[in-house]
Amino acid sequence: MSADDFRIIAPEGAAPTAYGLPLAVLAELTHRCPLQCPYCSNPLELETSGAELTTEEWCRVMTELADLGVLQIHFSGGEPAVRKDLVALVRHATEVGLYSNLITSGVMLTKARLVELADAGLAHVQISFQGAEPGVADRVGGFRGGHAKKLEVARWARALDLPLTVNAVVHRQNLHQLPALIDLSVELGAARMEVAHVQYYGWALKNRQALMPTREQLDVATELVEAARARLRGVLEIDYVIPDYYARQPKQCMGGWGRQFFNISPSGKVLPCHAAETITGLRFDSVRDHPLEWIWHNSDAFNCYRGTGWMPEPCRSCDLREVDFGGCRCQAFALTGNAANADPACAKSARHRELFQLAEAESAATPEGFLYRNFSGGSRERR
Amino acid sequence: MGRVVLSPVQRVALARHARLRFDKLRDRWILLVPEKVMVPDAICVEILQLCDGARSIGDIVNTLSKKYVADPGIIEGDVLSILQSLADKSCLQIATAAEGAA
């Protein structure tokens, strides 16, 4: 999400609140996916197809979302196109007035299905690319033929005049292709590109050693993005997410915990962020048990890190506590064992130096084979 | 495709993926684009409502300068700067006066 989304949008003159009405929702329709990206943001413990919400349940949920004030729905996964009812779900989103975005790997889409999706009111498509050519891309995605298929789907989308974002998750093993990825985005007619360094929790944490960029790679990438932004103004908008381990200040993750976004898992669990399940001990409520409005206001998982009252030092007395809200809770938990601690990406965290050194050491070592994401706890790449 | 620099002869409309709507719950106009929710101010909303793909930017400037009894030169500067920033975010469909509306 972009920085602009951070401000709570309330009626003019309304009293300030700790959290607003939710603006956007990430709907993870399924955890099934033909790809096996080693940095997949899905939990290690993937939800099976039998547990997924039905079409009727998703439609009811979308109606509730619209009533609650949600404006945008991002259909994601896993691979959302695995769901046979994707077109029906997009149509329902349109009917209840939700702006819909499809976040897809592309590999399961046909031209006919894209036409149906466009007719159903889909506003935007985002396709992930794992590299700029099949060699790197298909290896990272763990799916042969994937890259070629993605190119085809991106071209169909543009031919249908569907606006396109190219999503490129970048790391040590594909950063050398960043210039080619930028060129590819322009060539495909994407108006937007996301260049996102891997965020390390879940699968990515297991693959950190193989994915961590060197400091030099990061600096080169940042310069490249800056130059491309200037060169491609009005042609390609580039959103850039830097890697936390080399940062000095943490991100305002999700625009603040439970402030205006949330995530719904395939089985209907309502999560303050897509990685929230990595924080053990949090209890999540399900759309199967409660109305969404009740969950938004009452779920413990949301209320425990809302506002600033839960913060220990150094965040408690920091001037930036209402700017970044102490960074990412999931990262704080992954690296310090306590989700309330300052995100170690912050220079004021006691763990910050250590993090930096760890990143430098891991990025200098020979990379291990990937641990590919799948339903059986992951498979080690054979090299 | 290169960057389009707007001029008064062009006719513009919101792109398919940029949707302007009034949000009752928040009591505000909202402009929805991928990954972003923008809150246009009153003047921006008024301009966008005039961007119907039929009027030229010059027509919009005339309409507004009559309505607000203001110097067309100043209004033109404001309108162009607002629309150019939206065009740079690829939120607009643009047609020159000679072509049909996109």
Ligand code: SF4
């Ligand atoms: S990150 Fe890769 S494996 Fe995970 S859902 Fe997306 S495409 Fe599938």
Ligand code: SF4
């Ligand atoms: S101390 Fe906490 S609030 Fe202050 S900058 Fe660091 S993470 Fe943010």
